[in-house]
Amino acid sequence: MGFFTDTSVCIGCKACEVACKEWNGVPEDGLDFTGMSYDNTQGLGADTWRHVAFIEQDKPIGNAESGIDHAGAPGNGATDMRWLMASDVCKHCTHAACLDVCPTGSLFRTEFGTVVVQEDICNGCGYCIPACPYGVIDQRKGDGRAWKCTLCYDRIGAGREPACAKACPTDSIQYGPLDELRERAALRVEQLHDLGVEDARLYGHDPNDGVGGDGAFFLLLDEPEVYGLPPDPVVTTRDLPSIWKHTGLAAAVLLGGITAAFAAHGRSGGRR
Amino acid sequence: MSEMSEGNESRVTREGVQGERPDREARIGEGLARRDGGRRGRRAEKAMVPEAEFSSSYYGLPILNPPVWKSLDIAGYFFLGGVAGAGSVLAAGAQLTGRPAVARALKISSLAAIAGSTAALIDDLGRPARFVNMLRVMKLTSPMSMGSWLLAAYGPAAGAAAVLDVTGLFPRLGGAATAGAAALGPLVATYTAALAADTAVPAWHDVHRELPMVFAGSATAAASGAALLACPVRETAPMRTTAVLGAALELAAAKWMEHRAGLVAEPYRKGKGGRFVRAGEILSVAGATGGALFGGRSRAAAALSGAALLAGSACTRFGVFHAGVQSAKDPKYTVVPQRERLAAAAEPSAKQSAL
Ligand code: SF4
Ligand code: SF4
Numbered sequence: 001m002g003f004f005t006d007t008s009v010c011i012g013c014k015a016c017e018v019a020c021k022e023w024n025g026v027p028e029d030g031l032d033f034t035g036m037s038y039d040n041t042q043g044l045g046a047d048t049w050r051h052v053a054f055i056e057q058d059k060p061i062g063n064a065e066s067g068i069d070h071a072g073a074p075g076n077g078a079t080d081m082r083w084l085m086a087s088d089v090c091k092h093c094t095h096a097a098c099l100d101v102c103p104t105g106s107l108f109r110t111e112f113g114t115v116v117v118q119e120d121i122c123n124g125c126g127y128c129i130p131a132c133p134y135g136v137i138d139q140r141k142g143d144g145r146a147w148k149c150t151l152c153y154d155r156i157g158a159g160r161e162p163a164c165a166k167a168c169p170t171d172s173i174q175y176g177p178l179d180e181l182r183e184r185a186a187l188r189v190e191q192l193h194d195l196g197v198e199d200a201r202l203y204g205h206d207p208n209d210g211v212g213g214d215g216a217f218f219l220l221l222d223e224p225e226v227y228g229l230p231p232d233p234v235v236t237t238r239d240l241p242s243i244w245k246h247t248g249l250a251a252a253v254l255l256g257g258i259t260a261a262f263a264a265h266g267r268s269g270g271r272r
Numbered sequence: 273m274s275e276m277s278e279g280n281e282s283r284v285t286r287e288g289v290q291g292e293r294p295d296r297e298a299r300i301g302e303g304l305a306r307r308d309g310g311r312r313g314r315r316a317e318k319a320m321v322p323e324a325e326f327s328s329s330y331y332g333l334p335i336l337n338p339p340v341w342k343s344l345d346i347a348g349y350f351f352l353g354g355v356a357g358a359g360s361v362l363a364a365g366a367q368l369t370g371r372p373a374v375a376r377a378l379k380i381s382s383l384a385a386i387a388g389s390t391a392a393l394i395d396d397l398g399r400p401a402r403f404v405n406m407l408r409v410m411k412l413t414s415p416m417s418m419g420s421w422l423l424a425a426y427g428p429a430a431g432a433a434a435v436l437d438v439t440g441l442f443p444r445l446g447g448a449a450t451a452g453a454a455a456l457g458p459l460v461a462t463y464t465a466a467l468a469a470d471t472a473v474p475a476w477h478d479v480h481r482e483l484p485m486v487f488a489g490s491a492t493a494a495a496s497g498a499a500l501l502a503c504p505v506r507e508t509a510p511m512r513t514t515a516v517l518g519a520a521l522e523l524a525a526a527k528w529m530e531h532r533a534g535l536v537a538e539p540y541r542k543g544k545g546g547r548f549v550r551a552g553e554i555l556s557v558a559g560a561t562g563g564a565l566f567g568g569r570s571r572a573a574a575a576l577s578g579a580a581l582l583a584g585s586a587c588t589r590f591g592v593f594h595a596g597v598q599s600a601k602d603p604k605y606t607v608v609p610q611r612e613r614l615a616a617a618a619e620p621s622a623k624q625s626a627l
Contacts, residue, residue: 009298036331043333053330062301101470103417104402105409123405124398126340127416130471130600135337144398171296188297197301225607228330232610236470236477237413243480244412247466250484251458254492255361257517262365265510 001112001156002215003165003173004181005087006188007227008200010172012038012085016050019167023152024049027140037083043228044088046140049149050164053227055084061221062197086227087164087173090115090136090149091204092215095235098128098137098148106146113178113215114151122146133211133233151215178215185219197221203229210234329603336472338600345396347593350464351586352389354491355498356382357461358518360430362495362511364454367447371507374499375450376437381498382453383434386427386460415467426460429453461491468596474606475545475599476592478536482529486592489525490585492518493556497581500563500574508574512563515581519560522588523553536605545595548587555584 020026029047034040037054044051061082092114099107099115106121107128117137124144128137137148152162156175160166165175174181182205192200199221204214210233224231329335339346359382366374394403406420429452436446465487469480476483496515499508526549530537539545559580566573599605 006296008300009295034331039331043330043337045337055330060301064301097472100411100413101416103409103411103414103420104405105411106405121402121405121408122399123402125406125416126396126398127414127467127471129337130339130473130476130596132337133472135335138337139340139398146398169293169295170298171293174296191297191299192301195299195302223328225335225603225611226328226330228333228335228603230335230606230610232614233472236472239477239480240413240470243415243466243469246481247459247462247484250462250465250488253485253521254358254458254461254488257492257521258358258361258365258514261510261513261517262369265513266369268370268507 001114001151001176002092002178002181002217003089003151003162003175004185004217004219005089006172006174006185006219007084007086008172008188008192008197008219008221009170010052010085010087011170012052012054012083013169014041014052015167015169016087016164016173017041017048017052019163020050020149023155023163024150026147044090044134044136044148045138046143046147049089049147051088053084053086053088055086055222055226057082057084057222062192062195082221084221084227086218086220087168088227088229089164089216090151091134091211091217092149092151093235094207094212094215095237096211097131097133097235097237100235100237100240101127101131103127110153112151112153112156114153114156115215116150116153117146117148119145119147131236133230133235135228178213182217185217188219192219210238329607332603334601335603335606336600338597339471339473341593342396343590343593343597345392347586347590349389349392349396350468350487350589350593351490351494352385352392353464354461354487354585354589355494355582356385356389356430357426357457357459358488358491358495359385359498360426360433360450360453360457360460362499362514363433364450365510366499366507367450369510371510374503374507374511377502378495378499379430379434379437379450379453381495381502382430382457386423386430390423390427413470415463415470419463419467422456422459422463426453426456429456458488462487468592471596472606473596473600474536474609475533475539476596478609479529479533482525482532483592485525486522486529486588489518489521489523490552490556490588493522493560493581494518494585496563497559497578497585499578500567501578501582505568505571505574509568512567512574515563515577516560519556519581519584522556522585526553526588535608536599539595539598539602539605540591543594543598545591545593545598548591548594550591552584552587552591555580555587557584559584 026047037056039054041051096115106118122145137146140147161175165173189200203220204217207213359378363375363378394400411417429449432449433453462484465484468476496511499511540549559577563577567577
């Protein structure tokens with residue numbers, strides 16, 4: 001099970017952010033004024049499990065025109081402005097780096113294919129935080145443990161949809177079996193392309209990508225990095241064989257070098 | 273699930289979507305009119321503006337969540353692990369070749385260093401009381417898990433080697449402990465490089481081939497420095513050689529790493545990370561050269577060189593630590609290499625379609 005977030009219908013109401021905080025009892029995480037359009041949340045972290053990004057661009061969406069006559073105004077009556085809004089969340093990666101590197105087994109894969117932290121086990125080592133290629137999981141200040149989206153493990157276990165999907169008034173956040181969501185997402189991209197929204201594309205839907213496909217994937221209207229998403233994330237443990245091999249090699253060089261030095265010098269009292 | 277009859281519940285079932293909201297298929301971008309040619313022409317003109325090398329990121333915010341590790345704890349943990357691990361190998365060598373003062377000093381320094389390293393690791397936990405959870409599972413995919421088990425085996429061996437040497441009790445057991453610590457030592461000194469590399473931090477992950485060599489060299493130089501600092505000149509000749517070997521390996525591997533990694537290695541030359549790396553280079557070269565030239569003649573020169581080697585190794589580890597944090601905080605280091613990778617992957621197919 002997973003999420004399909006269709007950002008083309010997101011209206012930036014932040015109902016998902018609020019619903020998530022309420023349902024999961026996520027504490028307040030500072031009230032900042034950032035000046036980043038309407039985004040004062042800034043990004044995902046220990047106390048933000050859904051984050052709505054706001055991007056203002058000097059460019060229309062597809063063939064959209066306001067219909068208001070701006071004749072005489074610069075731009076020939078065009079309203080070349082679009083607002084991209086996108087609700088970001090933990091991707092629940094098929095190959096999840098956070099889970100791979102967790103030394104306590106606190107992070108685990110659920111029966112729904114999602115990735116969840118067991119808060120009674122996490123010892124706050126912080127390893128999962130720089131391991132996540134998306135910058136999702138983080139340490140909660142004053143608590144010390146790592147926290148992130150659980151895809152409402154408690155709700156979906158009881159046959160309910162996650163709080164964010166439930167609260168989303170436009171169905172920008174859709175919850176369901178991944179293969180069905182992928183099918184529907186492909187149809188939606190086609191529909192948008194037909195409407196002239198040529199920059200519509202899916203992100204994280206491909207099971208052959210660097211993380212084996214995301215359990216939460218997206219329909220975006222611009223490059224991923226514009227939304228603060230990495231363009232080609234790869235699970236760090238894909239290189240693990242090479243990492244261990246080179247670590248072993250370095251250990252062997254250390255041992256060999258020191259042995260050689262002692263062999264060359266011989267017993268004490270001998271050659272200097 | 274028929275009991276769920278709330279109005280706005282939408283469900284994806286095998287039979288299709290039920291109760292979806294009307295806006296799901298919103299025909300955004302449909303617009304009122306097709307654009308005319310004149311406007312398209314104007315847009316095309318706009319596209320002539322050359323794109324900045326790196327223009328797109330979300331308000332310049334980092335893509336990754338940077339490590340929350342405290343530099344003193346984690347860079348200190350890397351450094352002390354190196355002093356301990358390489359020290360155990362040197363101690364065994366010294367013992368086998370009849371250099372008891374060096375053997376004893378390094379066994380003690382290894383015990384102190386590994387205790388300090390473990391304390392630093394525990395201090396850095398968000399929940400230090402749950403440290404034992406590290407031994408709850410054994411995971412090859414987690415260098416921190418493997419490292420915890422390694423410390424659990426190495427710590428007692430290093431401890432027994434030191435205590436039995438000082439007390440003179442059970443010499444055969446002491447010999448076995450010394451050998452055991454020496455066998456695990458090289459990994460204790462280098463696995464921390466795997467720990468850093470097994471993350472999404474660009475300046476750590478992308479140098480995963482070279483970083484362990486940097487750590488191996490740095491550890492050897494540091495442990496040799498400890499011997500030069502603590503032991504009489506007549507016994508430290510091999511340690512003056514290993515100091516040179518270690519410093520040379522550390523420097524060569526670091527240069528190779530910076531050369532290979534390109535853009536991602538920039539933090540090793542800039543800012544706090546760059547300053548520490550530079551200081552590490554200078555101190556290591558000074559310590560190794562000083563030890564080689566004067567360490568055999570003057571006790572004071574040997575001690576000074578040893579201190580420089582230890583400080584150099586510590587600076588290198590702090591440099592690596594800060595360079596990693598810097599690279600995680602700037603989205604450029606995450607986005608640009610990934611873009612290049614995508615472009616490189618797309619190239620062959622583009623060539624093919626051009627044919
Ligand atoms: S997005 Fe990050 S936190 Fe979420 S499952 Fe993937 S690696 Fe883990
Ligand atoms: S901080 Fe907690 S969840 Fe994250 S790796 Fe450490 S023990 Fe696992």
